[in-house]
Amino acid sequence: MASTHACASRLTARRAGSLNGKVLRARATGGARARRACEARAEIKEIFMPALSSTMTEGKIVSWLMGEGDAIGKGDAVVVVESDKADMDVESFVDGIIAHIAVGDGEVATVGAPIAYVVDSESEIEEAKAKAGGAPAPAPAAPAAAAPAPAPAPAAPAPAAAAAAPAPAAPAAPAAPVASGRVVATPYAKKLAKKHKVDLKTLAGTGLNGRITAVDIENAAGLPPTPKAGAAPAPAAAAAAAPKKAAAVAPPAPAGTVVPLSGMQAAVAKNMLPSLSVPVSRIAMSICTDEFDKLYATLKPKGVTMTALLTKAVGVALAQHPIMYSTYHDGKGIVYNDKVNIAVAVALDDGLITPVLNDTANTDVYQLGREWSGLVKKARSTGLSPADYAGGNFTISNLGMFGVDQFDAILPPNQTAILAVGSSKKTVVPVGGMIGVKSFMTVNIVADHRHVNGNVAADFGKTLREVIENPSNLTL
Numbered sequence: 001m002a003s004t005h006a007c008a009s010r011l012t013a014r015r016a017g018s019l020n021g022k023v024l025r026a027r028a029t030g031g032a033r034a035r036r037a038c039e040a041r042a043e044i045k046e047i048f049m050p051a052l053s054s055t056m057t058e059g060k061i062v063s064w065l066m067g068e069g070d071a072i073g074k075g076d077a078v079v080v081v082e083s084d085k086a087d088m089d090v091e092s093f094v095d096g097i098i099a100h101i102a103v104g105d106g107e108v109a110t111v112g113a114p115i116a117y118v119v120d121s122e123s124e125i126e127e128a129k130a131k132a133g134g135a136p137a138p139a140p141a142a143p144a145a146a147a148p149a150p151a152p153a154p155a156a157p158a159p160a161a162a163a164a165a166p167a168p169a170a171p172a173a174p175a176a177p178v179a180s181g182r183v184v185a186t187p188y189a190k191k192l193a194k195k196h197k198v199d200l201k202t203l204a205g206t207g208l209n210g211r212i213t214a215v216d217i218e219n220a221a222g223l224p225p226t227p228k229a230g231a232a233p234a235p236a237a238a239a240a241a242a243p244k245k246a247a248a249v250a251p252p253a254p255a256g257t258v259v260p261l262s263g264m265q266a267a268v269a270k271n272m273l274p275s276l277s278v279p280v281s282r283i284a285m286s287i288c289t290d291e292f293d294k295l296y297a298t299l300k301p302k303g304v305t306m307t308a309l310l311t312k313a314v315g316v317a318l319a320q321h322p323i324m325y326s327t328y329h330d331g332k333g334i335v336y337n338d339k340v341n342i343a344v345a346v347a348l349d350d351g352l353i354t355p356v357l358n359d360t361a362n363t364d365v366y367q368l369g370r371e372w373s374g375l376v377k378k379a380r381s382t383g384l385s386p387a388d389y390a391g392g393n394f395t396i397s398n399l400g401m402f403g404v405d406q407f408d409a410i411l412p413p414n415q416t417a418i419l420a421v422g423s424s425k426k427t428v429v430p431v432g433g434m435i436g437v438k439s440f441m442t443v444n445i446v447a448d449h450r451h452v453n454g455n456v457a458a459d460f461g462k463t464l465r466e467v468i469e470n471p472s473n474l475t476l
Contacts, residue, residue, distance in 0.1 A: 044128045045094045046114040049103070052081060052088050052386050057270075058110045060263050061103050063191040065089070069125075070098050072118070079115070080190065082263040088385070089190075096120050099128035185212035192217040211383075268352050275411045281454045282408060283445040285461040287468050288438050289424045295471045304369035307344060308357075311396060312368055312474050314419060315340045315360025317464040318394060323452060324417050324460050325393040334451055343392030343412070344372075346379060354412070355384060356392040365474055396421060406442040416452060417460075420444040 049059050062080040066072055077089040078098070096118040103115040117128040183200045185193070189212050193200050198220045205212035218224075253259045261269065296309055318325050318340045327335040340361045343354040355375040357368055378384045394416070397409045400423035409420040424441040431438070443464070447457040467474070 044099070044124065044131055045096060045118040047078065047090075047092065047094075047116040047118060049109040049111050049113050049115050050081070050090055051111045052090075056111060056267065058108055060108045061105055061115065062188075063105050063194065064101060065190050065194065066098055068098050068101055069122075072096065072098060077190075092118075094118050097122060097125065099125040100132045102132055183212065184210065186214065189214045189217050192221075196221040196223070271413055272410055274413050278411055279449040280411055280446050281449045281452070281457055283447075283454060283457045283461055284406060284442060285445070285458075285465060286440045286442050287465045289441050289468065290439055292468045292471050293424065293439060295474065299365065299369075299475070302366065302369075303373065304365055305372055307398070308369040308372045309365055309471075309474065310398065310421065311342050311344060311357050311360050311372070312363075312365045313467045313471065314394070314396060314464065315342060315357075315363075316474065317460060317467045318342075319361035320463050321456070321460040323456060324447070326416050326451070327393065327414055328416065328448055328451055337393045341391045341393050343389075343395045343415075345395060345397040345409075346376075348379075353379060353384065353389070354392060354395060355379065355388045356390065358391060395419070400424065400441060406444055408444055409446055411446050411448060415448075417445060417447040417457065419464075420446065 052059065060082040062082050064079050066076070066078045072078055072092045073095050074092060076092050078092045079090045081088055081090050097120070098116055099119045100117045101115070102117065103109045103113075109115050114132075117132055119125055119128050185200055185205065186207065190200070192198070192214055193212075196217065198217050200212055203212050203216050203220055204210065206216055207213040292309075292313070296304070296306055299309060300306075322336050323334065325337055325340050327337065329335045339359040341356050341358045342360050343356045346353050346355065355378075357363075357371055357375075360368060363371075375384070375388060378388065392412075392415070395409075395412050395418040397418060398421040399407055400421050402423075404422050405425065406422040407420050409418045411418055420443065422442045422444075424439045426437050427440050429436060429438050443461070445457045445461050
């Protein structure tokens with residue numbers, strides 16, 4: 001206290017003796033305050049809506065895996081975001097405490113917008129909420145009210161289901177915890193677990209590679225199976241004995257209602273519109289697949305899929321025609337790419353995804369088979385990452401497995417061409433002055449006519465035909 005009085009006395013003397021002293025002290029005090037303010041602001045960190053694909057402009061929050069007040073670390077999955085491709089877990093890049101969630105479940109935010117605020121200590125939470133500018137008090141109240149509300153609902157059907165509730169609880173008990181590192185679960189499973197207060201660490205997943213699925217959560221919580229899982233097999237089994245006309249499918253929503261597009265559907269619609277402004281040429285060609293089919297029969301037991309083999313053939317043909325996998329650049333010229341990266345269109349229930357197989361011309365067909373199998377597994381478990389979609393400079397769309405003879409495809413944005421592949425059909429043809437039967441498939445080449453003329457596309461088609469009809473080099 002004495003030292004405090006002494007400091008005060010000295011300051012008083014300086015005030016009385018020097019105006020310059022006043023100015024200097026004012027500047028020093030102001031600078032210190034500014035530094036303290038900057039330090040405080042620096043401790044408030046933001047979680048931004050990430051760009052999960054090259055075409056994503058906004059994302060929808062499926063569910064928060066962490067809540068306000070929860071401590072998080074770098075690498076922790078904190079939120080599930082619905083992008084234009086799929087639902088993906090978003091990991092935190094910072095350590096701290098979630099002070100305020102700015103974008104709640106079901107809400108949409110543009111890429112780069114802050115969706116949550118993170119602080120280093122609980123004392124800074126209120127400051128972070130003030131920075132967010134919202135009234136945070138009702139926000140936690142909503143989840144708090146929402147979480148218990150569903151809890152009684154499942155509890156009611158569980159007793160109503162007679163002795164069926166204890167049955168699913170039995171398998172949940174012996175299930176060994178997946179405690180060897182990070183828990184792997186589907187985004188929907190995490191959402192259900194949060195809703196029904198199921199500890200993921202106590203479950204052993206029945207999905208691919210031990211991934212915890214929604215069914216695992218339902219069993220652990222003693223919930224009846226979802227209608228989707230139970231209704232689909234039942235009609236399918238009955239269809240074997242009943243006439244097909246009995247397998248009518250009810251609309252997923254009442255007739256006349258507007259069903260909002262999913263994030264993936266909206267992105268596909270948005271991305272396809274610019275393609276309609278690009279002038280294209282269309283070339284249809286028939287290719288004999290007898291030798292190609294024979295090769296596939298020998299490779300299939302070794303894990304090579306038809307998609308991998310076809311992608312390899314297209315990659316080898318494209319390597320001889322660099323303009324077919326080039327990029328048209330702002331009306332000023334053409335950018336040639338160093339590798340043939342082929343995107344393969346895959347239809348899902350709610351949209352279309354195009355995972356990419358890279359450097360197909362130089363990658364052996366066995367490796368392509370392994371890579372494609374891995375991409376398919378990821379797609380089924382909604383585990384595809386943005387890198388799995390990036391860098392494609394040519395696209396294959398194959399509807400042959402649906403019995404489609406031939407079709408036109410829409411040119412993807414920023415690509416020069418797309419190949420539409422139809423089914424292989426046995427055809428009666430003249431063979432050496434006699435009649436024989438061979439298998440043919442029709443492919444349609446859709447190319448950007450601004451820099452690829454019809455004869456150039458036809459020349460590529462001719463090369464592709466030669467590769468497929470003489471496929472022995474594809475395994476080298």
